Amino acid sequence: MLSLTDTTLAAAPATDTAPGRVLVSMRNVSKLFSNGTLALKDMTLNVQRGEFLSLLGPSGCGKSTALRIIAGLGEPSTGSIDWPSSQLDSRGKPKGDIGFVFQEPTLMPWATVFSNVYLPLRLNGVSKSEARPRIMEVLTSVGLADFHKAYPRELSGGMKMRVSIARALVTKPKLLLMDEPFAALDEITRQKLNDDVLRLWRDSGITVIFVTHSVFESAFLSNRIVVMRARPGQVYSDLPIKTSLTRDSHYRTSEEYRATTDTVSRALQEAIEIGAAGK
Amino acid sequence: MSDAATAIKSSEAGTDSAVAIVASRTSMTERILRVVIPVAMVALAIGLWQLHITVNNVPHYIMPAPLTVVTTLFTDWPTLYPSLLVTLRVTLLALALALIGGVGLAIILVQSKWIELAIFPFAVILQVTPMIAIAPLLIIYIKDPQTVLLTCAFIVAFFPILSNMVAGLKSVDHNLLNLFELNGASRWQTLIYLKLPSSLPYFAAALRIGGGLSLIAAVVAEFAVGSAGRGSGLAFRLLESGYRLNYPRLYAALVLLMITGVAIFALTSLISWLLLHRWHESALKREN
Numbered sequence: 001m002l003s004l005t006d007t008t009l010a011a012a013p014a015t016d017t018a019p020g021r022v023l024v025s026m027r028n029v030s031k032l033f034s035n036g037t038l039a040l041k042d043m044t045l046n047v048q049r050g051e052f053l054s055l056l057g058p059s060g061c062g063k064s065t066a067l068r069i070i071a072g073l074g075e076p077s078t079g080s081i082d083w084p085s086s087q088l089d090s091r092g093k094p095k096g097d098i099g100f101v102f103q104e105p106t107l108m109p110w111a112t113v114f115s116n117v118y119l120p121l122r123l124n125g126v127s128k129s130e131a132r133p134r135i136m137e138v139l140t141s142v143g144l145a146d147f148h149k150a151y152p153r154e155l156s157g158g159m160k161m162r163v164s165i166a167r168a169l170v171t172k173p174k175l176l177l178m179d180e181p182f183a184a185l186d187e188i189t190r191q192k193l194n195d196d197v198l199r200l201w202r203d204s205g206i207t208v209i210f211v212t213h214s215v216f217e218s219a220f221l222s223n224r225i226v227v228m229r230a231r232p233g234q235v236y237s238d239l240p241i242k243t244s245l246t247r248d249s250h251y252r253t254s255e256e257y258r259a260t261t262d263t264v265s266r267a268l269q270e271a272i273e274i275g276a277a278g279k
Numbered sequence: 280m281s282d283a284a285t286a287i288k289s290s291e292a293g294t295d296s297a298v299a300i301v302a303s304r305t306s307m308t309e310r311i312l313r314v315v316i317p318v319a320m321v322a323l324a325i326g327l328w329q330l331h332i333t334v335n336n337v338p339h340y341i342m343p344a345p346l347t348v349v350t351t352l353f354t355d356w357p358t359l360y361p362s363l364l365v366t367l368r369v370t371l372l373a374l375a376l377a378l379i380g381g382v383g384l385a386i387i388l389v390q391s392k393w394i395e396l397a398i399f400p401f402a403v404i405l406q407v408t409p410m411i412a413i414a415p416l417l418i419i420y421i422k423d424p425q426t427v428l429l430t431c432a433f434i435v436a437f438f439p440i441l442s443n444m445v446a447g448l449k450s451v452d453h454n455l456l457n458l459f460e461l462n463g464a465s466r467w468q469t470l471i472y473l474k475l476p477s478s479l480p481y482f483a484a485a486l487r488i489g490g491g492l493s494l495i496a497a498v499v500a501e502f503a504v505g506s507a508g509r510g511s512g513l514a515f516r517l518l519e520s521g522y523r524l525n526y527p528r529l530y531a532a533l534v535l536l537m538i539t540g541v542a543i544f545a546l547t548s549l550i551s552w553l554l555l556h557r558w559h560e561s562a563l564k565r566e567n
Contacts, residue, residue, distance in 0.1 A: 071461060106452065131514045
């Protein structure tokens with residue numbers, strides 16, 4: 001299951017600034033909440049197709065808000081979200097193009113694993129018999145095919161998260177949005193899930209935006225890290241992450257990984273200091 | 280459960296898959312004791328009652344012995360049975376109407392806060408007005424005593440069902456609502472696939488409360504309204520037997536009411552178990 005077809009990042013789609021490669025862009029997006037908090041101010045971000053982009057920053061920097069606005073959960077106060085080459089539905093959202101993984105597994109406790117994963121297809125009018133092969137395929141890809149009849153309460157935290165990922169992927173979205181998905185998991189489970197997400201990304205060519213507050217997680221997963229600052233939430237630095245090594249357990253202990261985490265940590269530290277100073 | 284347990288062998292399920300919970304089996308002794316203890320306690324209480332009557336030679340117009348009550352239950356069955364049917368009919372019909380009305384109105388109320396603001400005062404007024412005080416009024420406006428009983432039982436059972444369902448429909452996981460919105464779910468789909476299932480625990484509570492209340496209300500309303508001899512329910516039999524100092528029959532009617540109440544409780548508990556036992560904490564055994 002973990003045999004990697006693409007072994008190096010160089011083989012994966014690299015960052016490209018050509019306009020045709022942009023999947024979604026945030027243009028001067030600001031978000032003012034009704035309680036007066038300015039969560040985002042003039043944030044501009046172009047997300048390339050096939051990119052694994054991490055949004056990294058201290059809590060309160062608006063990274064989750066940015067993710068939700070991209071998903072269409074809540075409108076930006078000013079600015080816009082553009083999908084240059086996607087078909088939009090009547091609400092101006094790309095139809096079926098977004099998978100979202102929340103911080104909690106957010107499964108329906110009354111429904112089996114199968115029914116939980118079926119949900120996005122069911123809401124789009126796909127019949128159960130039609131959906132079955134796709135559901136079993138995506139459950140197999142997260143290693144849970146044998147558990148399709150289980151209820152969420154029978155699963156461990158990591159397994160619930162896998163179901164949540166399967167549900168996000170079942171519609172074959174172009175963009176997978178993940179909002180600190182593994183923050184509540186133990187380190188070993190988290191590493192295993194990181195490996196799996198990386199594999200799914202490589203195998204499917206999907207674009208991922210991954211919100212995290214972990215330097216190590218973002219450095220391990222991403223080929224681009226966008227560090228954000230708080231007060232107001234903005235992009236502080238945009239770091240391409242290149243490596244010739246395979247991102248596996250050996251990469252975690254490599255010199256190159258250490259150097260990357262150093263760079264990212266420094267950028268994050270600066271972002272935190274600037275945010276604290278409120279400059 | 281057994282699927283999950285055997286599937287742990289799957290090597291692809293991740294490092295944490297072995298954490299899957301396997302149901303513990305209740306031991307045979309515990310299962311037997313669960314039935315024996317409550318039955319034995321009730322039998323003991325009845326035995327003490329019989330003993331008290333026999334030893335102290337209590338006359339049956341003060342308090343009948345359990346054996347006398349049982350005998351009366353059989354001899355007076357032709358009188359009691361039709362009354363039982365009347366009370367049962369009022370109770371179950373009122374509960375059914377209260378469930379349909381309560382759930383239906385709750386669904387309408389949660390659609391918009393304006394509808395809720397407009398309708399909720401009436402529901403509250405109806406709830407806080409003592410039913411026993413308005414029952415004599417109702418008999419003036421509604422001529423048929425049976426309909427009055429039904430109306431009273433309905434009013435009493437309706438409000439707890441309504442307020443439980445409103446609370447249930449509102450306490451939906453916000454992230455699940457977000458998920459439905461992301462997938463372009465219609466209002467109807469959100470109701471059917473998310474709001475109604477997630478309010479099932481509230482519905483189960485409403486059902487149990489409503490079931491008990493509609494029986495109590497059916498009896499109390501009959502005390503207040505009476506039934507003029509025709510189509511009399513068990514409450515009328517209670518009053519009648521009291522006036523005639525026919526205490527064995529009064530006790531027999533009481534026993535029938537108790538059995539009805541217990542049966543309704545058992546039935547509503549069974550329904551709520553069927554609805555929840557696969558997933559909800561309230562119906563699950565603790566694993567530690």
